[in-house]
Amino acid sequence: MQRAALAALAFVLAGCSGAGGTGPSSSDAFSGLDVELTSTTGAIRGVVVDTAIHPLEGVEVNTRGPGVNRTVTSDAQGRFALGNLAPGTYVVSFTHLLYHKAQTTIEVVAGVEPIVTRIQMEPVFVQTPFHTQNKFVGYIFCGHADVVASPC
Numbered sequence: 001m002q003r004a005a006l007a008a009l010a011f012v013l014a015g016c017s018g019a020g021g022t023g024p025s026s027s028d029a030f031s032g033l034d035v036e037l038t039s040t041t042g043a044i045r046g047v048v049v050d051t052a053i054h055p056l057e058g059v060e061v062n063t064r065g066p067g068v069n070r071t072v073t074s075d076a077q078g079r080f081a082l083g084n085l086a087p088g089t090y091v092v093s094f095t096h097l098l099y100h101k102a103q104t105t106i107e108v109v110a111g112v113e114p115i116v117t118r119i120q121m122e123p124v125f126v127q128t129p130f131h132t133q134n135k136f137v138g139y140i141f142c143g144h145a146d147v148v149a150s151p152c
Contacts, residue, residue: 033045033075033079033080033081034081034083035081035082035083035084035114036083036084037083037111037112037113038084038110038111039110039111040086040087040110040111041083041084041085041086041087041110041111042085042086042087042108042109042110042111042112042114043081043082043083043084043085043108043114044063044080044081044082044085044090044092044106044108044114044117045079045080045081045114045115045116045117046061046079046080046081046092046116046117046118046119047074047077047078047079047080047116047117047118047119048061048074048078048080048094048119048120048121049078049118049119049120049121050099050120050121050123051120051121051122051123053120054078055074055076055077055078055079056074056078056096056099056121057074057075057076057077057078058073058074058096059073059074059078059080059094059095059096059099059121060072060073060094060095060096061073061074061080061082061092061093061094062092062093062094062095063082063085063090063091063092064090064091064092064093065085065086065088065089065090065091065108066086066087066088066090067086068085068086068090070082085108086108086110087108087109087110088107088108089105089106089107089108090105090106090107090108091103091104091105092104092105092106092117094119094121096121098123098124098125099121099122099123099124100121100122100123100124102119102120102121104117104119
């Protein structure tokens with residue numbers, strides 16, 4: 001019984017390790033977005049999602065760093081990649097018409113496969129349903145309603 005409970009707990013906690021997940025986490029998930037890595041240059045890879053963890057297409061990803069100011073756009077899976085970057089710290093900004101701007105810094109290391117940067121953007125407009133509640137104070141008598149003055 002204890003073994004089964006421990007196995008179930010290990011299975012549940014395995015999802016918290018980041019090893020699972022549904023988003024891109026390796027270079028395989030970025031096929032078609034190849035970046036050049038050399039002994040003197042590095043790269044940035046990432047994915048942009050909304051608050052419901054849906055990929056965002058069309059996000060402008062602006063990268064500023066050592067002698068670089070480049071912009072790319074996220075694809076239909078929310079992925080983006082920039083290669084041939086000199087080692088150093090880069091400021092990366094994310095803009096989309098329907099979402100608040102986001103920004104982060106990324107350290108680029110030459111010749112090392114980059115860690116996938118995950119960005120979550122908040123919508124500018126949040127549509128909440130309009131609710132109203134009408135309270136009937138009174139009683140119904142033979143098919144018609146008589147309103148009684150509220151005690152308040």
